[in-house]
Amino acid sequence: MNKVRFGVISASGMAQAHMNAIVANRSTQLMAVCDIDEERLNKCAEIYGVDKYTDYKEMLKREDIDAVVICTPDQLHREMLEESLKAGKHVLCEKPMALTLEDCKAMVRVANASDKKVMVGQICRYTPGFVKAKQMIDAGEIGELFFVETEYAHDYSHIQGMGGWRLDPLRHGFLGGGCHAVDLACWIAGKPTEVMAYSNKKMLKDWPTDDCTIAIMKFPNDVIGKVFVSTGCKRNYTMRSVFYGSKGTIITDNTSPHMQVFRTDADCGFTTPMLYPININNHNAMGEIGDFADRIIKDLPIATTAQEGASTVAAALAAIRSAASGLPEKVDYNFD
Ligand SMILES: NC(=O)c1ccc[n+]([C@@H]2O[C@H](COP(=O)([O-])OP(=O)(O)OC[C@H]3O[C@@H](n4cnc5c(N)ncnc54)[C@H](O)[C@@H]3O)[C@@H](O)[C@H]2O)c1
Secondary structure, X not given: OOOEEEEEEOOOHHHHHXXXXXXXXXXXXXXXXXOOOHHHHHHHHHHHOOEEEOOHHHHHOOOOOOEEEEOOOHHHHHHHHHHHHHOOOEEEEEOOOOOOHHHHHHHHHHHHHOOOOEEEEOHHHHOHHHHHHHHHHHOOOOXXXXXXXXXXXXXXXXXXXXXXHHHOOOOOHHHHOOHHHHHHHHHHHOOOOEEEEEEEOXXXXXXXXXXXXXXXXXXXXXXXXXXXXXXXXXXXXXXXEEEEEOOEEEEEOOOOOEEEEEEOOOOOOOOOOEEEEOOOOOOOHHHHXXXXXXXXXXXXXXXXXXXXXXXXXXXXHHHHHHHHHOOOEEOOOOOO
């Protein structure tokens, strides 16, 4: 196989970001799109010049589709992933993988039992500033990591009314969008074992869940961290993140043209950071689709597996439980 042929379930804006990447990438081809919203579907099929379906199970019957992107409301991911694997397709499933541990467990089970690749779309693992930070940390450039700080600050007040599925009480902001910040912390520092969180609701008063959450986490190797999520804040969408090591500190985000690196061995000392130029690309669908296709073609292991996606959900759910109980919560990684 030298090209992965895709069907995309959803014609939303995010789905179109995936479709743009599929069309632009040399190792991928867009075959069809599916959506129950016929207006969106027709427009999309016309833009991309591909076949259209209102029933995703019909699209899955096509033998000339190797892989699907599931970009529908979170509540539908489990069923669509199960059906897609049953139909013999590789799956790129949008984040969060699911909204409950029960769904995550079922999804990990079917993914493990399948010979097809399953990847969870934790797209921040392709954001240039975070990729660079991860490479530097893994190479030991800031010494031994001891504290990580990630955030997801994204004002949702303007999306109220659209996408009613986001108002499901199970879709807490700390999990829905906040899973980006949780996943980034886990990607850098490993899977947290225990979480303590506080939350409030002063901004999105009509939403069913709190809109501001701060979670403190214990990671492996005695690393500790803080994940801040606000879905009502009055500022631009940003994921400002700081990684503290014994020899230096990295400050980066998803919307700035450079990242700051403080290092003990730098001539300029601590007060003047070194500035590394960074491409601004906070939804690097091109990188994500390209990597997924590459791993299918070369039969390489997937980095963000179903297990990884489920672990991120588990850590986010532990924080949500802690904010409700007022107690520290262990993270449940038992997906068997
Ligand atoms: N990676 C990111 O940064 C990012 C950004 C936005 C959204 N997302 C994720 O993408 C997913 C979709 O979010 P969105 O913003 O595109 O939502 P949306 O509400 O804009 O679009 C969802 C689409 O799914 C369609 N749909 C619903 N049920 C369907 C069905 N049974 N069959 C086919 N189509 C169906 C809807 O008609 C709609 O067009 C969610 O999981 C969300 O969390 C990820």
